[in-house]
Amino acid sequence: MDSLKRFGIGIVWVAVWIAVAGGAAVCLGAIATSRGEHINSMWLVIAAVCSYLIGYRFYGKFIAARVMTLNETRATPAERLENGHDFVVTNKWIVFGQHFAAIAGPGPLVGPVLAAQFGYLPGVLWIIIGAVFGGAVQDFVILFASVRRDGKSLGQIAREEVGKVGGIVALITVLLIMIILLAVVSLVVVNALAGSPWGTFTIAATMPIAVLMGLYLRYWRPGKVLECSALGFVLTVGSVFGGQWIATSPLGPAFTLPAIALAVAIIVYGFLASALPVWLLLAPRGYLSTFVKLGVIVMLAIGILAVRPELQMPALTRFTDGTGPVFAGKVFPFCFITIACGAVSGFHALISSGTTPKMLARETHAWPVGYGCMLLESFVAVMAIIAACVMDPGVYFAVNAPAGVVGKTAEAAVTTISGWGFPVTADQMAAMARSVGETTLFSRTGGAPSFALGMAHIFAKGGGGDIVLGFWYHFAIMFEALFILTILDAGTRVGRFMLQDLLGQVWAPLGRTGWMPGVIGLSAAIVGAWGYFLIQGVRDPLGGVNALWPLFGIANQLLAGIALSIATTILLKMHGPKYMWITCVPLSWLVVVTFAAGWQKIFSPAPALGFLAQANQLKDALNAGKITGTGIGQTQSLIFNARLDAAVCGLFMLLVAIVLIDSLRLWYGIVSGGRERKVLESPFVMSRLQGEEA
Amino acid sequence: MRIVRNILSGLADLMREISDQNAYQRHLTEHGTTHSAEEWRRFSDERFRMKYQQVKCC
Numbered sequence: 001m002d003s004l005k006r007f008g009i010g011i012v013w014v015a016v017w018i019a020v021a022g023g024a025a026v027c028l029g030a031i032a033t034s035r036g037e038h039i040n041s042m043w044l045v046i047a048a049v050c051s052y053l054i055g056y057r058f059y060g061k062f063i064a065a066r067v068m069t070l071n072e073t074r075a076t077p078a079e080r081l082e083n084g085h086d087f088v089v090t091n092k093w094i095v096f097g098q099h100f101a102a103i104a105g106p107g108p109l110v111g112p113v114l115a116a117q118f119g120y121l122p123g124v125l126w127i128i129i130g131a132v133f134g135g136a137v138q139d140f141v142i143l144f145a146s147v148r149r150d151g152k153s154l155g156q157i158a159r160e161e162v163g164k165v166g167g168i169v170a171l172i173t174v175l176l177i178m179i180i181l182l183a184v185v186s187l188v189v190v191n192a193l194a195g196s197p198w199g200t201f202t203i204a205a206t207m208p209i210a211v212l213m214g215l216y217l218r219y220w221r222p223g224k225v226l227e228c229s230a231l232g233f234v235l236t237v238g239s240v241f242g243g244q245w246i247a248t249s250p251l252g253p254a255f256t257l258p259a260i261a262l263a264v265a266i267i268v269y270g271f272l273a274s275a276l277p278v279w280l281l282l283a284p285r286g287y288l289s290t291f292v293k294l295g296v297i298v299m300l301a302i303g304i305l306a307v308r309p310e311l312q313m314p315a316l317t318r319f320t321d322g323t324g325p326v327f328a329g330k331v332f333p334f335c336f337i338t339i340a341c342g343a344v345s346g347f348h349a350l351i352s353s354g355t356t357p358k359m360l361a362r363e364t365h366a367w368p369v370g371y372g373c374m375l376l377e378s379f380v381a382v383m384a385i386i387a388a389c390v391m392d393p394g395v396y397f398a399v400n401a402p403a404g405v406v407g408k409t410a411e412a413a414v415t416t417i418s419g420w421g422f423p424v425t426a427d428q429m430a431a432m433a434r435s436v437g438e439t440t441l442f443s444r445t446g447g448a449p450s451f452a453l454g455m456a457h458i459f460a461k462g463g464g465g466d467i468v469l470g471f472w473y474h475f476a477i478m479f480e481a482l483f484i485l486t487i488l489d490a491g492t493r494v495g496r497f498m499l500q501d502l503l504g505q506v507w508a509p510l511g512r513t514g515w516m517p518g519v520i521g522l523s524a525a526i527v528g529a530w531g532y533f534l535i536q537g538v539r540d541p542l543g544g545v546n547a548l549w550p551l552f553g554i555a556n557q558l559l560a561g562i563a564l565s566i567a568t569t570i571l572l573k574m575h576g577p578k579y580m581w582i583t584c585v586p587l588s589w590l591v592v593v594t595f596a597a598g599w600q601k602i603f604s605p606a607p608a609l610g611f612l613a614q615a616n617q618l619k620d621a622l623n624a625g626k627i628t629g630t631g632i633g634q635t636q637s638l639i640f641n642a643r644l645d646a647a648v649c650g651l652f653m654l655l656v657a658i659v660l661i662d663s664l665r666l667w668y669g670i671v672s673g674g675r676e677r678k679v680l681e682s683p684f685v686m687s688r689l690q691g692e693e694a
Numbered sequence: 695m696r697i698v699r700n701i702l703s704g705l706a707d708l709m710r711e712i713s714d715q716n717a718y719q720r721h722l723t724e725h726g727t728t729h730s731a732e733e734w735r736r737f738s739d740e741r742f743r744m745k746y747q748q749v750k751c752c
Contacts, residue, residue, distance in 0.1 A: 084724040086744060090711070097708040107752035174749070181752050222734035225713035278742040279735075286745075290712050340752070347751045354748050490750050497747050556752065 017057065024050035028128075031121060031315070038310045041386045044120070045304065048128050048382045052375040055132035060371040063137065067571065067579045068144045070363045075687040077151040078359050087151065089689065090359040092368060098359065100373045101290045102351045103139075104297070106185055106484050107341025107556075108381035110447035113454075114549060115338040116388040116396065117326040119316040122335045123385050130336070130343025131378030134586035138560060140370035141567040141583060142349045146357035147366055148681040154353040154563060158659075160680050161569050165662050169655045170562055174350065175498050176652065177555040179526070181347075182491045183533030184548040185484045186270070190262045190538060191446035191545070192481065197255035198243040198437050198474050200262070203481045204255070205239035206285070207269070213284035225287055232288045236482075240474050244437055259538045266488070267531040273489030274496055274523040282489050289486040296479045300383050303458045313389035313396065318420065325401035326445070327546045328608040333597040336589075337553030342381025344590065346559025348374065361689060387454030394424025395432065395441075399450045403443040404541035413442050435466055436473035445545050452476035495526040536641045539634070542608070547645055550601055554649060557594045558656040561587060565663040572670055573679045580667075591660065598653045602646045611646035615639045714741055 027047030031039065064070045081087040090098075115123040146152055149160075155174070159167025193199045213232045221227060246255060257265070273281055322330035327338065341347070352370060360366060388396060397417045398406070406413040410426040417424050433441045436456065441449065456472035497513070499522045504511015510518045537544025564587035571579050604610030607617040618639045621627055627635050669675030710716045721737045722729060 084720050088717070088720065091707065093704055094708050094711045094716075098711065101712060102748075103751045105750065105752045178749070185752065217738070218735065219731070222731040223715070223718055223729060225715055226709060229713060278746050279738060282746055283738070283742050287713055291709070294712075345751065347749070350749045351751055487750050487752065490746055493746050494749050552752075 017054070020050050020053050023047075024054055028125075031124060035315060038312060039315075040308055040310050041304060041390065042308050044124055044311075044382055044386060047124070048379055051128045051132060052379065055136065056372060056375060059132065060136065060140065060367055063140060063371070063582060064364070064367040067575070067582060068141070068366075070144070070366060071684075072362055072364050073687050074363050075685040075689075076147055076360045076363055077357060077682075078361060079687060079689055080682075080685055081150065081358075086355065087358045089361045092361065092365045095356060095359045095361075095365065096369050096373060097294070099351065099356045099369050100376055101294060102355070103341075103345070103348050103373060104293065104377050104380060105341065105487055106188065106448075106480060107345065107347075108377055109384045109451050109480065110185075110188055111339040111549075111553070112342055112381045112385040113388040113447040113451045114326050114400070114545070115335050116313055116385055117317060117319050117324040117400070118331045118335055119314050119320070120311055120385055120389045121315040122320070122331050123339055124382060126336055126339055127343050127378050127381045127385065130339070130586075131374055131381075134560075134589070135342075135344040135348065135378065136371045136374035137582060137586060138344060138346075138563050138567060139348045139352045139374045140366060141570070142563055143352040143357055143360075143366045143370035144363070145567065145570050146353040147360055147363060150682050151358040152353065154349050154566065157353060157570075158562070158566050161566055161573070162659065162663055162666060166562075166566070166659050169659050171498070171502070173555075173559055173562060173652065173655050175495060175502075176648070176655075177347070177552070177559055178491055178495050178498075179529045180533065180548065180552045180555050180648070182270070182488055182495070182530035183537065184545070184552045186263070186266050186488055186530065186534050187537040187544050187548060188446040188448050189266065189481045189484050189488075190259050190534070191444060192448040192452070192477050193257070193262055194259040194444075195256055195440070196438055196477075197247040197252045198470075199477045199481070200243075200255040200257055201246040202236075202239045202243040202474055202478045203485070205242065206236055206288075206478070206482060206485075207281070209235045209239065210281050210285040210288065213288065214280040217284060218279050228284065229287045229291050232284065233291065236288065236292070236478065237475075240471060240478055243474055244470060247437060260535070263531075263534050263538045266485075267527055267534065269485070270488055270492045270531070271523055271527045274492040274527065275520060278493075282486075282493065285482070286486055286490065289483040292479055293483050296476075297380055297383075300387070300455060300458070301379075303455075303462050304383055304386055307458050307461045309386070309390040309458060309461065311386070311389040312391060313393050317393070322606075322609070325397060325405040327550060328606065329550065329597070329600060333593040333600070334550065336593045337550060337557050337597045339381065340553045340556040340560075342378055342384070344557065344560045344586065346556050346561070346563055349559065349563035362687070384451055387451050387458065390454050390457060391450065392422075392424065392428075394418065394422040395429065395453075396450055397422055398424050398429055399441050399444050399453065400447070401443060402445050402542050402546070406443070410440070410442060435469045437470040438473075447545070448477065448480045452480065492523065492526050492530070495530075496522045499526060536644075539637070540641075541638075546608070547611070547642075550597065551645060551649055554594050554598050554601065555652050557590050558598075558652050561590050561594060561656050562659050564590065565659055569663055569666060570679075572667055573677050576677070577671055594656075595653060598649050601649050611642045611649065615642035615646075618642070714738070717741060 027043050031043050078087050078089045112123050155167050155170045158170045209232055213228050216228050320331040394417055406416040414424050414426050452473050455476045456469050459472040460469045500511050509515050537548050564583045567583040568580055605613050607614040618635050622635050670677050718737055
């Protein structure tokens with residue numbers, strides 16, 4: 001009887017999985033073949049969810065069971081090395097929440113919004129396929145590798161598994177990527193707040209709110225973090241309302257700042273945040289940002305499911321040919337580096353080999369945490385692309401295209417954009433700007449304003465209509481800026497520690513975290529590095545995002561290349577070449593994509609795309625006497641910046657090429673039998689945790 | 695009903711974990727001490743020192 005019952009349940013499950021697979025196939029087929037008509041966003045949602053379920057249940061499980069042979073009885077570092085601080089046995093779903101909060105930043109929101117210039121199709125396919133076969137696999141394998149190696153970091157694993165060169169290169173690459181990342185995310189904030197008194201006031205208000213929270217936690221109600229975060233949230237929402245009042249009050253002009261002033265303010269903030277005590281600013285802002293981030297993501301998912309908006313953007317636009325106004329470059333390879341977080345992100349490997357492996361109670365939890373969290377982040381990216389594509393394409397391009405491309409006046413911009421086949425009028429843009437409490441929405445590049453617009457429209461349709469549009473728009477801007485600033489201040493601090501680590505080897509006092517001249521000097525060095533790129537982006541006539549976002553995307557994907565090389569080495573040592581393809585396939589794709597994109601960014605003859613061509617064009621104009629007066633100095637600095645960007649891009653490619661060659665040498669040695677296949681895992685210890693404890 | 699209760703208690707636990715309140719409780723238990731302003735400051739200084747040496751993702 002029992003076997004009959006089990007057989008019946010088995011049949012039901014088979015039917016369920018066939019239905020899920022069918023759902024994924026039908027929806028992916030529908031979005032891939034639909035042309036010339038608007039489709040509902042639910043097609044994208046169902047395609048994504050069904051694909052994730054299939055990927056998680058079958059591919060993820062295959063990797064967990066057959067490739068990594070996760071062992072329920074093997075004690076994890078959290079159990080063996082438990083110290084109550086970093087190594088703590090933690091509930092699976094809490095680790096899931098912590099890991100997700102750590103990997104989900106502005107990347108999966110901004111990248112897909114920018115890539116929507118190609119239409120929704122390339123971005124959505126890359127987000128789903130990239131996550132299932134690339135990003136989730138990378139996060140999962142690195143998490144597993146770290147768990148089996150006492151929770152070691154990516155750099156340490158690289159040093160031990162690949163060699164000393166790999167370890168040092170990984171450390172330098174991470175530091176450089178952080179500098180570019182901090183510059184590009186701060187540029188997103190600057191572009192969202194330039195000329196916007198409402199937004200600027202709201203974000204400015206979060207700083208005294210954070211300090212108040214810091215004092216509250218430190219002196220008035222120590223330890224009451226949830227209570228303090230609730231207070232901070234109420235004050236922050238109050239500041240969104242207050243911003244509307246400020247914008248129309250006599251104080252409005254004081255908060256209407258040009259991009260360059262905002263950039264300087266953010267640089268000063270970054271320096272202070274790096275040098276001030278953590279409890280005063282970073283920690284309270286971090287708590288607030290995490291809660292707001294998780295809350296907004298859940299709200300957006302509910303909003304999309306409730307409203308089920310139609311996509312206005314076509315599946316493919318004419319800009320797949322590389323002539324796009326948001327950023328230059330063809331759909332291949334640029335779609336795949338513009339969307340990094342959300343599909344594959346090298347940065348995740350740092351989290352997967354950071355705090356998370358030190359908290360897992362069971363090895364088997366690496367499957368939902370490593371693989372599952374990445375799928376959830378991928379779903380956030382799908383929601384972001386939906387938010388961008390529910391807008392009229394004409395409005396999308398008017399918001400995201402820099403003035404240097406579409407023209408400096410509203411009339412010039414709408415003529416150019418309508419000429420591309422995406423009709424939009426100056427009146428339509430003016431009405432939209434008024435409805436969200438802005439003076440203009442033209443050329444608000446960076447992705448944040450258009451994501452905020454899309455999100456505000458979805459929320460407003462869910463209830464309240466146009467009356468609440470302004471509130472939701474600025475709430476969305478506040479949400480994006482809040483956690484971008486969290487990354488900025490934490491990133492600057494981490495960058496300073498990395499620099500102290502490196503320079504401490506040269507001169508010991510520089511390595512001491514308590515030596516104030518060192519702290520101030522190295523904080524200034526890190527802030528100066530990303531601040532330089534930020535100012536460069538602000539002054540760039542193409543909006544800065546055109547140069548910096550691809551540079552960041554290339555760097556992030558190259559880091560993923562390093563992580564996947566290490567993962568391949570580990571799989572090769574475990575099983576020989578049998579399962580290498582699992583990490584080798586995404587690695588090969590990323591190498592092709594990033595090196596193609598990097599090569600084009602440096603050497604393309606098109607000045608809008610190639611850094612060197614841009615420098616040469618400016619130099620020719622200078623030599624021909626076409627630029628005079630103050631323009632000469634500005635042009636000379638643009639030439640220098642374009643060459644610097646080319647050099648940074650080349651350096652990234654060189655560093656990763658070194659790791660790849662080092663890895664290939666090792667793989668050849670192992671496969672040919674010339675080198676020992678030695679797995680460097682910590683010894684097996686039987687877990688003593690009972691079911692309940694784990 | 696039990697499922698809803700489990701989900702809500704899981705969410706509350708997640709919030710306490712994110713806000714470090716669970717970690718603080720573990721710290722108190724481990725050191726056999728009770729809550730005080732000084733103890734919280736000692737705990738949070740150590741906690742933040744480690745937390746803000748970790749990178750955050752983009």
